[in-house]
Every structure is written in C-alpha cells, then in structure tokens.
Amino acid sequence: MEGIFGNGRLAEIAGAAGELLRYDPDGKLLLFPVRHHSPVCAFQLRRAIEEFSPTVILIEGPENANDLIPVLTDELTRLPAAIYYFYKDKKKLVSPDAEDYKCYYPFLESSPEYNALAEGKARGIPARFIDLPYCEILINTVSSKGLRTDAEKHSYTDDTRLARSQFYKRLCEKTGIRSFDEFWEKYFEIEGLKLSAEDFCKMMHTYCVLTRNDESKTELEADGTLARERHMAYRIQEALDSGEKVLAVTGGLHSLGLAQVLKAGKIKPFKLHKMTADIQGAFPTAYSYQAADALHGYASGMNCPAFYDGITARLKNGDDEAEVYNNATLELLIATAKESSKRDIPVSIADVTSAKSVMTGLAALRNVSQCGLAELSDGITSAFIKGEKTMSSAMPLTIMRTLATGDGVGHIGDKSHVPPLVADFEKICEQYKLKYTSVIPQDIDLPLFTGEKGIAVSRFFHRLNYLHTGFAKLVKGPDLHHGRDRSRVHEQWNYRRTPQVDASLIDHTTDGFTIEEACANVAARSFAESGRCDDAAQTAISCFEMGIPLTESQTAELDSIVANDGDFFSIGEGLRCFGRLYDLRKLYNFEDESSLAYMNSCMGKLISALPMMTNSPDDVADDVVDIMRLMFSLTGGVLADWRDTLEDALLTMSVTDEKHPAVYGAVMGLLYAIEADRRGDAENAMRGYLSGSAEVRKKGADYLRGLFRTAGDIVLADDSFLKMTDELMTGFETADFMEILPSMRLAFSYFTPSEIHDIARAAADIHGGKADDLLSGDVIDEGLYGFGKMLDSLITAQLSGGEQK
Amino acid sequence: MEQNYIKPPVEVRYADQLAALEASDTGKKPENWRLSPKAVRTFILGGEAGGVKIPRKFYGNDALVERCIITLAGSRGLMLVGEPGTAKTMLSELLSAACCGVSTNTVQGTAGTTEDMIKYSWNYALLLSKGPCREALVPSPLLVGMENGIFARFEEITRTPAEIQDSLISVMSDQILNIPELGDEGLVLAKPGFNIIGTANTRDKGVNEMSGALKRRFNFETVMPIADVRLEKEIIIREAEDMAKAGHIDCPIDTDVAELLAVTYHELREGRTAEGTVVEKPAAVMSTAEAVSVYYQTISHSWYFGDGKTDMGLLTENLLGAVCKENKDDLEKLKAYFRTAVTAKAKKVGGAWKAYSETAGLLR
DSSP, X not given: OHHHHTGGGHXXXXXXXXXXXXOOTTSSEEXXXXXXXXXXXXXXXXXXXXXXXXXXXXXXXXXXXXXXXXXXXXXXXXXXXXXXXXXXXXXXXXXTTOOEEEXXXXXXXXXXXXXXXXXXXXXXXXXXXXXXXXXXXXXXXXXXXXXXXOXXXXXXXXXXXXXXXXXXXXXXXXXXXXXXXXHHIIIIIIGGGGSOHHHHHHHHHHHHHHHHTTSOHXXXXXXXXXXXXXXXXXXXXXXXXXXXXXXXXXXXXHHHHHHHHHHHOOOOOOOOOOOOTTTEEEEEEEOBHHHHHHHHHHSOOOSOHHHHHHXXXXXXXXXXXXXXXXXXXXXXXXXXXXXXXXXXXXXXXXXXXXXXXXXXXXXXXXXXXXXXXXXXXXXHHHHHOOSSOOTTTTHHHHHHHHHHHOOOBOBOOOGGGOOHHHHHHHHHHHHTTOOTTOOSOEEEEEESSSSSHHHHHHHXXXXXXXXXXXXXXXXXXXXXXXXBSTTOOEXXXXXXXXXXXXXXXXXXXXXXXXXXXXXXXXXXXXXXXXXXXXXXXXXXXXXXXXXXXXXXXXHHHHHHHHHHOOOHHHHHHHHHHHHHHHHHTTTTTOOOTHHHHHHHHHHHHHHHHGGGGTTOOHHHHHHHHHHHHHHHHHXXXXXXXXXXXXXXXXXXXXXXXXXXXXXXXXXXXXXXXXXXXXXXXXXXXXXXXXXXXXXXXXXXXXXXXXXXXXXXXXXXXXXXXXXXXXXXXXXXXXXXXXXXXXXXXXXXTXXXXXXXXXXXXXXXXXXXXXXXXXXXXXXXXXXXXXXXXXXXXXXXXXXXXXXXX | OGGGSSSOOHHHHXXXXXXXXXHHXXXXXXTTOSSOHHHXXXXXXXXXXXXXXXXXXXXXXXXXXXHHHHHHHSSSEEXXXXXXXSSHHHXXXXXXXXXXXXXXXXXXXXXXXXXXXXXXXXXXXXXXXXXXXXXXXEEOHHHHHHHHTOEEEEETGGGSOHHHXXXXXXXXXXXXEEOGGGGGGGEEEOOTTOEEEEEEEXXXXXXXXXXXXXXXXXXXXXXXXXXXXXXXXXXXXXXXXXXXXXXXXXXXXXXXXXXXXXXXXXXXXXXXXXXXXXXXXXXXXXOHHHHHHHHHHHHHHHHHHSOSSOOXXXXXHHHHHHHSSSOTHHHXXXXXXXXXXXXXXXXXXXXXXXXXXXXXXXXX
C-alpha cells in the first residue's frame, strides 16, 4: 500500500499546503477526506471523531439545508433519504434562459456525511453544512459543467473525478484491475479497514492529491469547484477564529483546495444573493437504493448500495474488520444461490462451495485480504454459469447485482418539512377521502357525468398521471387520446401510494407548488417544445382530461404550431382531436371554446393542402381518405362554412391528371354525397377503369375502395355499380384477381352486415341465383369434395409460388 | 531446439521463462504444481521473474485467466468455451505447461473418439501373450494425468458423442479410474495436481450437448474475441513475426497492413464499422487466428514468389480464401464490405487502405 500510494510523498506532492492535511489529534483542524457513500470512509471517520474530539463538525453540503439536519438524524427517519434542492432562475442569474434547476443529495447508512451528522448528534457536537447554497453553486458554474450538465437527475455527491484519475488508470493497467469499482474496493474499502484513521487519511489524501493534479485550474474554476472551496474554507476559518476545534468532512478532492485557500489566508466572505423561499429551497425526501445505484453510472457513486450499507451495519455492530467482507460476500453468495434456485436456475451446494473456493483463491492471487464484490462476481461466473456466458446463462450475476443493489426505500420521520406538492397531494386526497396512506391498492369507480366528485377525482388522477407519479392507474374508461370507449360514463381506477409517488411529486417542485400549477407548467413546456399539431393536440387532450384550461400564451402557442405545421397528416390528426374536445366540452363540463378556433385553423390548412394530396403514395392513400371523410363530416356540422370551399377543392382534385385511384374514388364519393347528381361522374370514372388495360383495371379495385369508404350507399341505390363491380371482378385472370383481392375485401369491409347481405342478394340475382343458395347448397358427393380439395391444394401451391403439379 | 519443430510445445518454447519463474517463485504452490498460481499468472499475463522479462501471451480478459488458475487449483475441471480462434487451446496449453510442465497430455475430441481413448486400451499382442497386466495396458492421457498428478487436456469435447463424454463423470467425481481387468491392482487413484481442461467450440453447440451431470463437474469460462482493434493488430504483428521467424522468412512486417487486416476482421466480426456503418457478418469464422493466418500466407507468398514486400492483391486473395469457405453469400458480404467500408476508408485515410480498395476486383 505504501509503495502503491507513495504516502511518504504526500508532503512533496501537496506542496506547502500539505501541512494542513496532516492528521493531528491535538491540532485545531482536521480535514477529513471522504468518498461519498463509502463504508470505509464512514468507518474511519467515526474513529477520527473519537480520536480528534472536535467541538464542531463541518460537512460538505449546500448550507441552505442546515435546518433539515435534525430531520435527517431524526429517530424515525429511515435511510436512504435525500435532501432535494431546487432553484428557479427567475432572476436569470445562472443563464438568460431563466431555467429551473434541481438536485438530490442522497444519504445512505454508509455515507460518511450522514455518519458525521449522526455521530455529532450522539456526542452533542454541532454539525452543519458549509458549501455554497445551491443557487450560488449554479451561478458560479459554467454551462454544461458540474451541476449544470444535461443529466436528467443531478446528484450533489458527484465522484466522477475520482474515477477519471489517470493515476488509477495507470495502476489498473499495471495490475490488471478491470474497473474503478474493483480498484476502489481492493485498495480502499477492504485494505483501508486494516489501517489506522491516520494512515487511512494519509492514503486518501495522497490518492486525491494525485488525482487533483490531473485537473486543470480552468476546469476546476468552470465547474464551480474553486468557488465552493473558497466558501467552505471561509466557513472553516470562521469556526477556527471563534476558537472551535474543527473537523471538516469533505470530498477528498476538495481537501487540497481547502488547504491551499486556508494556507493563503485572508479569505473574503462570498457575497450571497438574496433568495426568497419560492425560488430556492430544500426538502427532505425518501430515497431508494435503486436511485442511489443509478448514481453509479453518471456520478461515479458507489455501486451496490445495499451491500455496502450492510458492510457499514456489520462494522457498527462490531463485526471483525478482518472478516467483514468475507462474511458479507458469503452471505450474498448464498442469497444469490437461493434466489437462482427459486427461478429454476440449477445451483447446487457444490456450486456454492466451488464459488467460495474460487473467491478465496482469487483474493489470495490478487493480494487482497478479503473477498470483495469483484471476487464474488468472479466466483459466480466460474461456478454458477454452465456453458457459454450469455445474457440468459449469466442470470445468477444479474441476481447477485440486484440483491447487492437492494430495493429498500427510505422514510422521513419528521413531517414538518413536507414538500409543497406532497402537501397539496395529501390535502386533495383528504378532500376526496382517498385512502392515500395505505400501501394496499384501492379500487374506485368514478361516475363522470353525475355529480361533481366523480369528474373532480378523475381530473385529480389524470393530473397525477400526467406528472408520472404512478399513483393511479386507469383500468376502464374513455380513452380520449385515441378516441376509444368514448361511450363509457364511468372510470374505474386503481390507486396506491408508493415512495415513487412522493419522489415524482418532489421532482416536480420546480414546476409549481400545487399539483394543478405543476401540471399547467409541464403542459406549457410540452406546448413550447412541440412543433407538430398532432402532438400539441394530444397535450390539449391531456389538459382537457385534467380540467386545466389553456392560458392565453398556450393558446397563442397552439395557434402558432397549427400555422407553422406543414404536415397534412399531423394537421388532420389535430383536427380529429380538437373535434373530439369540441364535441365533449359540455358533457365534461369544460367550457373551453378554443378548440373550435383550432378546428377552423386546421380545416383551412387542410383544404388548401388537399389538392396536393390527390396523387398520394399507396402507403398513405387510405390516411388521406380518412382525413377527407373527417373534413366532410365536420363541414356537415360545426364547420359548415367550409363546405363550399371543400367542394371546390374536391372538384379540383377530380380533374387533376395524376390521381391515386383510392383518393380519386373517395373524391368522387364525397362529391356524390354533396350533390347526388354527380353519381354519373362516379360511374363514368369507374367505366374508364373497366375499359382500360389489365393494369388500369386493377386500379379500379382501389377506386372502388375509396368510393365505398366515402359513399357506400352509392352501391345500394341501384345495381349499376354492382354490375360494374361484378364486371371488374369476373374480368380478371386468376393471378390478377388474387392481386386485387385484398383491396376488394377492404372495400366491402366498409359496409354493415345487413348492407353486405343486400349486396350479396343483388350479386346472386345478377348470376341467376338466390341469396339463400349462397348460404346453403346441395349435398356434395365424396368425389366432388375430393376434387375440390385437390383444387384447393393447387391454389395454395400457386399462391405460395410453387409449381403446379 | 525450438527451431527443430514446426510447433514446439509451450513448455519447450518458453522453457527459459518457465525456468526463471520457477527459480524465483516464492508463492504457495498447490501440490505437484510446477509454479505457484501467482507465477502462472505472470507466465500468461506477463511480468518479470528473476530479471527475466516475461511477455504477455494471452490478451483480453485478465480476470478470466485468474479464474482459470484458481479453478484448476480446486476440485473442479475447467471448461473453456468460445468462438473458434479465440485462443482457447493456446490458453489451455499455457495453463498446462505452467502448472504441470506438460502441455501435450491431450485427448483430441472427434466424432470417432471412443471410451478407450479416454480411459485406457490394450496392446493386444502383449494382452494375448501375458494376459491383462499393467505391461499390456495402454494408458490414455486421462490415466497418465491421474497417475502423475498433472492436467489432462480434452480438446473439442463437444465433438465427442455425449455417452463417451460421460465416461469422464466418475473420474471427475471420485478421482478414481477402475480397470476391472487388472483385478485388485486395477484401482487407479488420482494424485494431487490432476485436473482436466476441456475446450468446446460454441459453433458446435447442440452437436453433442454436454450432460447436466458432466457440466456440474466443470467450471465454465467463456473466451470472447478480442474487442480492442489495437490489441488485435499487436497480436497479428507478434504472431506473424514469430511464424515468419520459425519459417525462416526474413520479410518485414508491415504494421499498416496488420492494422488494416485487424480492422477488417474486427468490423466483419462485429457487423459494424468504426464509422457506424452496418455491414453483414460473414458466416465464416472471423477470428484473430484467421487474420494471422491470412497475413502469414501473404508474406510467405511474397517471400517465395515475390519481392518480399507485402502485396495487397495477395492479401485480398488470401482474405477471400479465408472468408469464403462454406457459404456462397460470404463472397457477396465481403464485396459489400469493400464497396462500403473499405472505399470510405480509402477516401478518408488513403495509404494502405487505398491500395486495399483497389484490389476489390479480385473478389470473384
């Protein structure tokens, strides 16, 4: 260890400030370096507190959450927990975009910071956070650096730098260590337990100084590190000046920076901006092991948090430090074997014994004094995976990883700091007498149109769903987004409060302090980000379901989206959605007339674009026809003013040279529907197809498909179209007939069963038969049946491209 | 000595390194092992021993090598599985040579492997003249391993019929081989140090699937193809140099060509080029060993028939021969790779890639 980390060289590599990194139990200041969520750091920190006996413990953490420390150390609080920080940059201090920011500061049993707080409480030593308030960190950080990167979730405890150290990478190359996790576990977590607090402190400082030396000053300035260190050093100096014996617990990479600032002296206080509670705040919140494990990916946090929390618990319970990892990995190995067996993965006792033997052997080979997760993983790979290692055969490794990650969720004991959205949620649940405290799923049936409560609760559930809380699940009810089950007058919901609900609500704190406000803001963002009419219309439907009227700015946004969207199909879908909202507005008691204005805008755009869709490609022709039907239907009612314009557009389409036959058929059908005298034109067009070559005749089938889609009654009025259809179908060779068959099947699917019956009757008449003959025939003799069967097999062979025998 | 054989055994080829490791080895050794596990690791993964530099011999996954060593020191056999050409056999030879000093105690699994090849057979002349006695017994490598406390290697185990494979079960379970013909003397107990290293090709999966009972007696390690192109290039260069030296071919190794070959094999194996273009994977084995073979063939041809310089046309022809073996579609896939990836690299990088792309016409 001495050789690897060159502890003797600490003073040399740390420069003059190195003297402040010394571990002196009799000194006035101890800078204790930690890695967040590291059990060994927590273990050695507890020892250091014992040895150093500070009068104050200062901890790296935004100081605007100092009043939440008692909540975290409350007896009823169960970890994992986190402090949620938010800042709304209304004053544009961070960037001109006036964005909202949020981050989590998670605490686990193995977090040194939590152990410092808990030890402080137990020993009556005051403990407080000393980092810049969250907003100041953001203000002092350059865009896309530090806490201003584009990550979906930010963690205050980011250890990325530790993992990108060139020093560790070189060490790994030399020693064949595969990853930073393995490196850290071997040299720090396991071997660090054997060291005294002083030696551990020295080793941490050495590694962190070597790592920090890889970083440029520009980078440290850009991500706000230097500003934060100036402030933390100021707080430390402030405590020292008031005669305190200070133990400062900070990320190891800050130690040298703090020492340098303290050594230089004359630290000026940071000028902090005044912030009101509505734009900057912090709340305690329950956290989960899964969320903590996810930090492993982007913030280089410790992986497998439940496993390492288990190590901390064992150490606190007085387990032998020399065996704690051996015991924990053996326990996890057995748990993995049990869980694998439950999932029908054969794992025998002999396999467990073999895995343990491999683990022990590997630990000896790798010069590590106990088996860690790396050895456990290798033991399982060797002994549990039978055959080639694939995704499925490697399931025991996945099981081990899942168990080591844990599924525990924390709990906040002191309820005096309930986040505003959670408070609003609970208030509304109380108001509607919803059993929100139970973890047992509850069913509720909501009559939508009788009484006010049903629709109000429905809107509340839709709002919670819109915020992705997972609180309520719609089992049955109208689906306005897809236009399904609109006739249902009840909604059936299933709801249950889980920690995920709270976490999601807290995540939306920056969106508003009430659920309604948060939903409105999320919807506003959705409108702002949407460039397509169909997307915006779906958001409008969500607002409708949630009972949230559109604001003026949203209305303007929607106008602009409709005006700028050049996609015919997007506008068509928008028209359909807005039409749905307009139809339902009274029923749902949501008197927002704005949808009519959007319908007019959409209709205007569609009509002007319609002639250009005459020769649409095959794959979208049916969609064009559907939109044309919708336009026709709406111009027969609420948009009647557009009927003449639509008719003009259809007439233009009917005389266009290049036409898709299905679209053409639909045009002729609609023109016939507008003016029955145009029946002859539709017939003439069909005759044109019938008199053409085989290829043109095939198009006749598509024409009929479009025609029947928009004006099915044309075939029922008299038998002329039926005869033409008959002529078309009987005039084809077998191969060509098979080609048009799908189109013809689709064409007749637009009729109702009784209409099909009538058509069948008429078709039978044409061929001199009776409709009943089609349904039941004479008894067929065996030979004829055999012949039919043979014919059938020949047709099948021909259809599948085989040779005719 | 080394030069007198086409392919000297590992223990002969690296005799000086093994001796240096043995001399400086202070680690704890499993009984009958020649080297300690730490020294075995150094022998395979490289390092230094008593002032002698030990070069790395196996590239890719160091932890896999460590697991193999520890498995062999335990009670279970080691089964190396993986695609052809991923150096499974080489690793098993290295492990055998380092742990036992012998890498040649081997059973080659084939469809024709019989139980007596695995256990023992008889010298029938002696058997007829003297009856069943020890002198008339022809021990199999397995029996040799048990009696001498060394490893027995079983190559391509899944090429062997399943019922024949299962004859290993009793040996591996009880470490006993019973030869009933020898009566009371027929009970052979395995000496410490005995173990079995099997190799199985994943392309043979399903041909003769191992029984669950046999699988339980092995720890499995999957040897993956090398994921790092730079490493693959290094291996091609090193192996081609060694082969050229052994064949007395004094041809300089062109590192650009080695890189080009490494990239070609890597991209065709992965089905995606470095630029992100999707290419079709040939059905043929695209292993590093195949790439080495293609390169060696090329320099060998240049040495004997050409001017000693690497001829890009020859390289492409040899590549064609290596890739288009079994499936006629592979030719089209190779042509498509040249049309897309090679042409793009020729434009972007030029140099050897340009000359390589100009040989595309030879693909027919």
